[in-house]
Amino acid sequence: MSIMSWNARGMRNKGIVRTLKDAAFKFRPGIIFLSETKKKKCYLKKIKMKIKVDYSFYVDPIGIAGGLALWWLHEVSMVILNSGKNFIDTKVSVCGEEDWFLTFIYGPPYANEKQVFWESLASLRSNRSEKWCVIGDSNMVTRPEEKIGGAPFDASSAKWFYDFMDTFCLLELPLKGGTFTWSNQRSEDEAILEKLDRILISLEWSISFPKAIGILDATIASDHALIFLILKGMSKRFRKDFKFEAKWVLEDGCTDNVQDGWHSVNDSNRIWSFEKKLSQTRKKTKAMEKVEKW
Incomplete structure (x- = not known):
């Protein structure tokens, strides 16, 4: 816990x-x-x-x-x-x-x-x-x-x-x-x-x-x-943090995915908008990871 x-x-x-x-x-x-x-x-x-x-x-x-x-x-x-x-x-x-x-x-x-x-x-x-x-x-x-x-x-x-x-x-x-x-x-x-x-x-x-x-x-x-x-040390239950892989920049469509994720949010609240931009960009780049594993 x-x-x-x-x-x-x-x-x-x-x-x-x-x-x-x-x-x-x-x-x-x-x-x-x-x-x-x-x-x-x-x-x-x-x-x-x-x-x-x-x-x-x-x-x-x-x-x-x-x-x-x-x-x-x-x-x-x-x-x-x-x-x-x-x-x-x-x-x-x-x-x-x-x-x-x-x-x-x-x-x-x-x-x-x-x-x-x-x-x-x-x-x-x-x-x-x-x-x-x-x-x-x-x-x-x-x-x-x-x-x-x-x-x-x-x-x-x-x-x-x-x-x-x-x-x-x-x-x-x-x-x-x-x-x-x-x-x-x-x-x-x-x-x-x-x-x-x-x-x-x-x-x-x-x-x-x-x-x-x-x-x-x-x-x-x-x-x-x-x-x-x-209390009792780290556990496998904790979600693994997302890390951008440098090798993804060599993949076709990497730039488009990052731009699509970053520009998909337009919120007047600057803090909320920034967090959503990061979230959407993370989802787009994680999709490349799935394709790579396949």
């Missing part, structure tokens, strides 16, 4: 829904956590039905800021222990296995709120020997190598994060697929890249899930990448 976390930056366009559907098909997450939804639960329930998950819990935004959504399938036993505008704390059990704590976070973006946030997060657990996993957008750069561009790294801003990690002897699970989980989506000299989204685990949790891996999956639908926690 996998757990997905994504700062969707507002659930307002078709690209967001399409990305969720693609992620659900590719990684088959049993739990989906969305932060910065900027929408109330009455709206998010409609999207939940399209993704086909069973249960849900919501923290409504304050005005148009923030907002959290937590969705999960029936094979996951989940109890909501506590929640606030920046977190949802739960106890979970998957397929009847032993319970463990799972906390979803959306760290505050403002410096004057960070200390209170990390201290309140620490108050959720009574001791450091519990099986605990924390996943989500920390909204914090913790080392110089986690940032490219923009203002210089400020080590003092990470103090409360490290205090929290030390208190509970937590480890950070590396993310396969890239280093940076957030981009300001600008180019060249104006580009800023940061690692903000994280998976933190206790030693006891890592002993229970020794094959667990974290995966980063970039998307243009949000300025944040999706992150996945695969």
Whole structure:
């Protein structure tokens, strides 16, 4: 089973829904956590039905800021222990296995709120020997190598994060697929890249899930990448990513197929249009792969 976390930056366009559907098909997450939804639960329930998950819990935004959504399938036993505008704390059990704590976070973006946030997060657990996993957008750069561009790294801003990690002897699970989980989506000299989204685990949790891996999956639908926690390692169930074969350019009709796929979509929404263009072009080129195998 996998757990997905994504700062969707507002659930307002078709690209967001399409990305969720693609992620659900590719990684088959049993739990989906969305932060910065900027929408109330009455709206998010409609999207939940399209993704086909069973249960849900919501923290409504304050005005148009923030907002959290937590969705999960029936094979996951989940109890909501506590929640606030920046977190949802739960106890979970998957397929009847032993319970463990799972906390979803959306760290505050403002410096004057960070200390209170990390201290309140620490108050959720009574001791450091519990099986605990924390996943989500920390909204914090913790080392110089986690940032490219923009203002210089400020080590003092990470103090409360490290205090929290030390208190509970937590480890950070590396993310396969890239280093940076957030981009300001600008180019060249104006580009800023940061690692903000994280998976933190206790030693006891890592002993229970020794094959667990974290995966980063970039998307243009949000300025944040999706992150996945695969509890028991990769499985053959996951869909194989599409890769363009260089040898296809030698095939008759390759150029026509790419042009047909790219020009088959004309949508006013630039993000949605771009994703559809890629999808249609992929279908056209995959057709060449089938012909080649035949």
